[in-house]
Amino acid sequence: MPYGATAALQERLRQQVAAGVGPETLLLLEHQPVITLGRSADPAHVLAAPDELQRRGITVHHSARGGDVTYHGPGQLVGYPIVRLRAGIVGHMRAMADGLADVLATHGIAARWDREAPGLWVDEAGAPPAKIAAFGVHVRQRVSIHGFALNVASDLDAFRLIVPCGLSDARVTSMKRLLGDGAPAVDALAEEVAHSFACRFGIDFARAERDDLTTPGTFIAQSAS
Numbered sequence: 001m002p003y004g005a006t007a008a009l010q011e012r013l014r015q016q017v018a019a020g021v022g023p024e025t026l027l028l029l030e031h032q033p034v035i036t037l038g039r040s041a042d043p044a045h046v047l048a049a050p051d052e053l054q055r056r057g058i059t060v061h062h063s064a065r066g067g068d069v070t071y072h073g074p075g076q077l078v079g080y081p082i083v084r085l086r087a088g089i090v091g092h093m094r095a096m097a098d099g100l101a102d103v104l105a106t107h108g109i110a111a112r113w114d115r116e117a118p119g120l121w122v123d124e125a126g127a128p129p130a131k132i133a134a135f136g137v138h139v140r141q142r143v144s145i146h147g148f149a150l151n152v153a154s155d156l157d158a159f160r161l162i163v164p165c166g167l168s169d170a171r172v173t174s175m176k177r178l179l180g181d182g183a184p185a186v187d188a189l190a191e192e193v194a195h196s197f198a199c200r201f202g203i204d205f206a207r208a209e210r211d212d213l214t215t216p217g218t219f220i221a222q223s224a225s
Contacts, residue, residue, distance in 0.1 A: 068166030
């Protein structure tokens with residue numbers, strides 16, 4: 001799904017949640033290739049020239065989320081919980097991280113949260129830790145949008161076009177790199193993440209068929225209330 005359309009959708013859903021006229025919602029999807037710059041991003045962390053990005057079909061968007069520069073594209077599961085804060089911003093970020101870590105653990109991947117360099121990190125033999133999931137949120141009226149990006153079968157070469165999250169020495173990995181052919185499909189993983197987030201957030205998420213919200217192929221879970 002295009003990044004800009006998703007950002008607009010999140011804002012619309014947040015207004016409904018804040019006004020008490022819409023349910024808390026979890027969007028799970030893949031983006032078309034895009035580089036996004038968060039509120040504290042350094043434009044110099046986009047390393048590729050505009051013509052190179054255009055050649056590769058990668059757009060660039062400024063985002064309301066916190067953080068620096070990141071990449072989204074096919075093979076990456078992106079999640080946007082549009083939910084009321086229950087335990088502050090740090091608690092919200094940690095709930096997302098723990099929910100993803102629970103899912104990764106069921107696939108044999110041990111991932112740990114790093115608050116100083118927000119993300120989930122994994123150890124690989126003979127190499128420094130590598131980031132498998134990035135996080136960034138925006139909160140207004142105590143309702144959060146944006147969320148996480150989990151590298152399932154991402155094109156890791158695309159991360160060479162940026163300084164990922166502003167960390168010059170950061171390595172990036174994916175479930176595909178760690179598990180090979182044993183890595184799950186993105187759509188199957190969405191089901192697992194929705195269940196895990198329901199547990200971690202204490203929200204009774206149920207899958208919703210809402211063609212009016214977005215394009216086919218996006219996993220939408222909404223609270224019962």
